[in-house]
Amino acid sequence: MKAPVSWIKEYVDVPEGTTTDDITRRLTMTGLKLEAVHSPGAAITGPLVIGRVLTKEPEPQKNGKVINWCTVDVADANDTGEPQGIVCGAHNFEVGDLVVVVLPGAVLPGDFAISARKTYGHLSAGMICSARELGIGDDHDGIIVLPADAGVPGQDAREVLGLDEEIIEFEVNPDRAYGLSLRGIARDVAVSVEGASNFRDPALRQTPAANDAGYPVVLADTAGCPVFVARKVTGFDPAAPTPAFIADRIAAAGMRSISLAVDVTNYVMLETGRPIHGYDADKLTGPIVVRRAVAGEKLTTLDGVVRELSAEDLVVTDDSGIIGLGGVMGGETTEMSETTTSIVVESAHWDAVSMFRTGKRHKISSEAGKRNERGVDPTICEAAADRVVELLVAHGGATADPGVTVVGTPPAQPTITVAGDKAARVSGMEISEQTAVEALRAVGCEVTGTGTLSVVPPPWRPDLTDPQDTTEEVIRLVGYDKVPSVLPVPPAGRGLTRAQQLRRRFSRVVAAEGFTEVVTFPFVGDADFDQMRVPADDVRRKALRLENPLSSEAPLMTTTVLAGLLRTAGRNVGHGLSSFGIYETATVTVPRGGATRILSVDHGPSADEFAALQAGLPAQPFHLALVGVGAAEEAGWWGEGRTADWADAVDAVRVVADSVGIDLAARGVDHAPWHPGRCAELSVDDTVIGHAGELHPKVCEAYGLPRGSVAAEVDLDVLIERGVHLRPAPTFSTHPVAKEDVALVVDAAVPAAEVEAALREGAGPLLESIRLFDVFTGEQIGQGRKSLAFALRFRAADRTLKEGEASAAREAAVSLAAERTGAVQR
Structure with missing residues (x-):
């Protein structure tokens, strides 16, 4: 505004x-x-004055254009007192008119410097200005012609044009x-504003009483239109110009001057906030009726668009049919034009919700609709209509018809009960009950009572509906800048919770592994699950649907962080990155089937209400997802590089789990979006926490990723619940280590992790570490078999191992591995 x-x-x-x-x-x-x-005049410097046209000589040019060679009286503004010679291409002025002249040395908007220059065979010293050249309007073809009493030649034109406004x-x-x-x-x-006083309400005026002689109006839907006022003027001169003060003010407010009749309605709307509509009375047939549209009815609105209406739309009709969308836009059939001499002025109050929905439905945005959909004072319809009639009579030569139509009554304002000290308690300021009462009365509320106040908001404040609203009014008038800034004192010995500390630890660990953190939107659509090749019956497709999504393509709350991460990875590849790792930690939303409830905000929920609310909320586990693309190790003078593979994704998750003292078990599974045979299911004590491995080639293709890209997603809440928060510092033995290697042949389907677990358990407490360093397959091993080579390291904390202790532990480990996995020592 x-x-x-x-x-x-x-x-x-x-x-x-x-x-x-x-x-x-x-x-x-x-x-x-x-x-x-x-x-408006901030970009204009130098002499800008009023001039009187003394001569105007048309001169045709070879290019077909006709210019005017003019002499203009600018008095002493040019330091000579002689008339100024100016070439002008406009023709909408005559000798004797007062015009706006910019003299050499001035600068107009756009850094346009004015100087005397030779053009069309004359030395033109200055310019006769149009509104556009001064940056105060769009009219470029015609120069500004001032009223005869605007001033005298040589006078500064800024004040006359309102440029200093x-x-x-x-x-x-x-x-x-x-x-x-x-x-x-x-x-x-x-x-x-301190010291401001004597508010003069432009909507406070004496209006003629309603009578039976006004234009007939029928309200068939009083909920949608509770008040309708109609006034009529006749003998209006459609050619009458808009007074400068009206045109200038609506232009300053960002609206375009159209005609006197339209400009007056816009002026009163800006003045009072009440949108007004005018009908050409000669085009109306029969009484005006306000009703809901019948689905399928059509209307051509003032913008020339044929609109198919909904049964929810409020429409204005006469005997000819629909003549307007109530409160949003008028119809073409009753539009005021350059021949309109009789006008019916409509000033009606419309239901704000209906206005908003109609505007959105038909994609209409107008100044009137903007006000009607937010709520306008319903009690000033008569005053606004009377003000329009007054201006049409004063400046358009019209005669006010004695008939005054007022149908309906404004809706009553609610009574709000609020404690007199509520503002003080909410804000922390010393606000007395008397101060609160004075503030509420200052904004127009009627306030009665002490201790507990009864507040009736003014009709122009439909936003005041409950005690919180009236409290806000008091605090804002006392001053938000006066609200004390008081920081709460944290209890000693507290800080981040265990879960918060572990979440930060996980993030640091993944970043240390070479992954970069990103943040994505938690919204997906069916297309995302399709691209990830998630089966139709997969639980991940049972996502929570949003009532008002940001995008129709992503109307669901995501059940997997990986969806957004894959989109981000594809975008980075599209921008030329060939090798990178990214990760995200975020909650996902898993519906539990309960019904959600919206509770009132005027009181805290009871225990039962809170329990019911919690039961209806979806689960929101905290997940980690990561994606690796391209090289895991770059090539260089140090040696050959290495492309990331499924094991890198698994190892990254293992490092995260190890940071809280948890060993993950892994087994091969088929699970979208991973490559069959190259996907590991990760678990803790038989609880599956996620998956890691190489992405399916079709998934890589769908997201624009190179084949062989890897990914992982795990539930961190399980690690937080079962992990060790404060791990004891490791102890180191100064005694020598005993090294033993073993190669075991097992079926190809046996996971290496199962063999390793059996070796670890069988080796006993002397085992310090175990590492798989080779996997071999070939004819020497046999079809469907593989050889797993492990390096075992044994050490005692308090002594040097005796001869045979390490080998005995090794044999025990091999024995248990053979018993559990069928391993045969190679």
Whole structure:
């Protein structure tokens, strides 16, 4: 919303010396946030004066263009007192007219410097200006012709054109619709700027009483349109120009001047906040009726679009059919035009929810719709209509019809009960009950009672509906800047929880393995599961659907972090990265089948309500997902590089688990989106926590990744629950180590992890470490067999091992491996 400062001051007195900065600072603190301060003449420097055209000589040119060689009286503004010779290409002025002249030495918007120069055979010393050249309008073909009484030649034109006017642009939140009017802004100035007083409400006026002689109106839907006021004027001159003060002000507010009839309705809307619509009375047939549309009915709106209506749309009709979308946009059949001489003025109150839905449904955004969908004062319909009639009569030569139609009554305001000390308790400030009452009355509320207050909000504040709203009003007027900043004192000995500390540990460990953290949106669609080749009956497809998703392509809360991570990996490959690792730790959403509930915010939930609420919430386990692409080790002078493979993904998860003292078991499975035969199922004590391995080639193709890319996803909550938070420092033995190697032949289907577990258990407490260093297959081993070579290291903490102790432990380990896995020593 743009509001000229002079227009604001027309409705409220501010102390002398109060600057625009003072006003905007206080309004920002009370809820009308400053967006910008504009000054139309800020980009114009140098002499800009009023001139009187003395001569105008048309001169045809060879290119078919006709220019005017003019002499213009600018008095002493040119330091000579002689008339100024200027070439002008416009033709909308005559000898004797007052025009705006910019003289050599001036600079116009766009850094356009003005100088005397020879053109069309003349020395043109300056320019006769159009609105566009001055940056105050869009009219370029015609220059500005000032009223005869605008001033005298040589006078500075800035004040006449309002170029020194400061225009405040506000960011108006949806709950503060009153801020979309000068009436609302001035009222906030009156209650927030220190020393401001004497607010003059432009909607407070004597209006003629309703009678039976007005244009007939029928409200068939009083819920959608509780109040409808109609006034009529006749004898209107459609050629009458819009007065400069109206045209200038609506232009300053960011609207375009169209015609007097339209400009007046826009002016009153900006002034009072009440949208007004005008009908060509000669095009109306029969009474005006407000009803809901019948599905399938059509209307051609003022923008020339044929719209198919919904049964939820509020429409205005007459005997000819639908003539407008109520409160949103009028129809083409009754549009005011350059021949309109009789006008029916509509000032109606519309249901805000219906206005919002109709606007969204038909993709119509208008200044009227913007106000109606946020809520407008329902009690000023008569005053707004009367103001429009007054301006049409004063400036358009019209005659007001004696008939006044007022149908319906404004909806009643709620009564809010609130404790007198609530604002003090919420804000932490010393706000007395008297201060709270004065603040509420200042914004127009009726307040009665002591201790417990009964508050009736003003009709222009539909956002005030409960005690929290009235409390906010008190605090904002006292001043958000006065709310004390008090930091809570944390109890001694506390800090991050165990879970928080472990989550940070996991993140550091993965980063140390060479992966870079990313953050992705937690939203997916069926296409994501398709690209990951997730089966139709997979539990991961049972995702929570959002009521109002950011994108129709991703309407589900994700059940896997890997979906977003694969998209990110593909995007990085598309930008030219060939080798990288990325990871993300985030919650996923797993529906539990319970019904969700929305509780009231005016009180805390009871124990039963809270339990029911918790039961309906989906589970949100904390997952780690990672993706590796390209080389695991780069080639260089140190040797050949190595491409990442499935084992790298498994090892990265093992390192994470090891950081909390957990050994993971792994076995081969087929699980999307991984490659069959190259996917490991990872578990802790028979509890599956996730999967890791090489991605399926079709998945790599779908996401634009190179074949052989690897990935993993695991549930970290299990590791947090079962892991060791504070691990004891390791002890080191100073005694020598005994090295033993063993090669065992097993079936190809036997996991190496099972063989390793059996060796570890069989070796006993002397075993310090075990490492698989070779896997061999070939004819020497036999079809369907493999050889696993392990390096075993034995050491005692308190002594040197005796001869035969290490070999005995080795034999015990091999024996147990043979018993459990069928291993045969090679």
